[in-house]
Amino acid sequence: MQDNAQTEEAANGIGAAGPLRCTIDIDTSSAPPAEQFDLFQSWHSSLADVELLCEEFDSFPARERVWQLGSLALAFIEYPGTGYRRRCSSKKNPVLDHWVLSIPHTIPPEGGPARTGQLRWHCLAAAHQDEAEDDGVLCLFFPRNFAFSQPFTLDIRPEMAAFLTDYVLLLHGSFPNRAENDVPYMASATTNLLAACIKPSRDYFFVAQGPIDAVIMARAKKLVAARLADRDLTPDKLCQELGISRSRLYRIFEPVGGVSHYIRRQRLLKTRDALGDSTDGSPIASIAERWGFMDPSTYSRTFKKEFGISPKDARAAGWLGINDTSSAGRPHDVPVSLSSILMNS
Incomplete structure (x- = not known):
């Protein structure tokens, strides 16, 4: 049995260091229903002030998971959505000045996969307030001066914001197949990509080539999945929709046998x-x-x-x-x- 487990872990890319684990995995189920929101508030009391704007509520089932990636932290927070409108305000006397990139998600009433909202960002040390009633949020925290010098605002162009959104979602989705010894690589790749998207330069894009290619690969796979029944789906059409050259598309798909092989296998x-x-x-x-x-x-x-x-x-x-x-x-x-x-x- 042990040999089989080790073989399965190896197949999933998990080495001897063991699978990647949450640094934090907590939920409000340990508190009485009427006290669950108070418990949720306490999790973030040193980061922000959170208020529940609805007049009455029976419970507040929430869960928070956090993964630490060197000086970065990725948090996935789930909580009740529609009808549980919340206001989040920055602390008057902040003790942290980290940047926060946030991607809200909402579960459709009819069911199905969650819908992701637009990327938002702010500094914990700057005045900030927002209201929402989404069903959860994926947050990436990083030190304010970790790879570049910036004031209390970030200038992220819309196309870069979309790119960062895809990358953070891809990073979070990869965690089940990651090992603890992958952490330094993930931290370095994420740092390089943040620098390339927030302060674009040729050097930053060069060092961030790996994670950039990973995002392009993820986008290409989404396009293939959406148009798999289209008999006219070709590498050239993928290049047009992704806005990249044919040689780059071929290079990105080379590790999986090429783009034509990938499309054929998905159809099979x-x-x-x-x-x-x-x-x-x-x-x-x-x-x-x-x-x-x-x-x-x-x-x-x-x-x-x-x-x-x-x-x-x-x-x-x-x-x-x-x-x-x-x-x-x-x-x-x-x-x-x-x-x-x-x-x-």
Whole structure:
């Protein structure tokens, strides 16, 4: 069992140092419902003053997770949204002067993935106030003078703000597959990207090339996923929509076998999912054509080369319920505060 666990961790890129863990993982469930907002307020009492503007509330279920990346800290805070409008104000006598980049998220009433709002930023030492009733926020904290000298305002162009938003979301989404020994790399990459976006220069962009390429890759994958059924999807069209050269797109996708290979594999995965769905009785040729494979024999050979099994056998296995499933959870709770992390960074 131990060997299997080690093999699984290695496959996920997790080394001997162990998986990346939250420095803080707390929620309000330990307090009586009527006192949950008071507990939430106490988490941030040294950073900002938070008021709940609604007149009555039965509870305030909230959770905060924080990951420390060297002198940076990334916090994901979830709380009740609609009907729980809050006002956040800066401290009159601040003890911290860190920058905060915030990305709010809202869960649609009809369900589905959360919608992210526009990037916001401010300095903890400067006068600031805002109101919101979103469902949570992803915050990146970093020292005010960590990589550049700035006053109490940041000049971030709209295209750079969009780029930073994509990067912070990508960084947070990568944490389940990260190890503790990845922290120095993530901190360095994030620092370089912040410098490149906030104070653009040729040197900053050069050192930030890795994280910049990662964001372009993430954007490209989103475009591919959205247009996977489009038979006219080509590398040239991706270049046009991403605003990059063909050579750069090819270089970014080289580690995964090239952009054409990536698109083909994603389409093959879609056909594999459809074949394994016992409620989809469409002919195999129709499923292949749905995802851009017009010649059945070529599709069958390509599918077998990719997965080591024919489409017919894949359908039989899927309908018999032969699937690989795995799950992992690693609760972690350390009694420290976000402000203490920032003070010691």
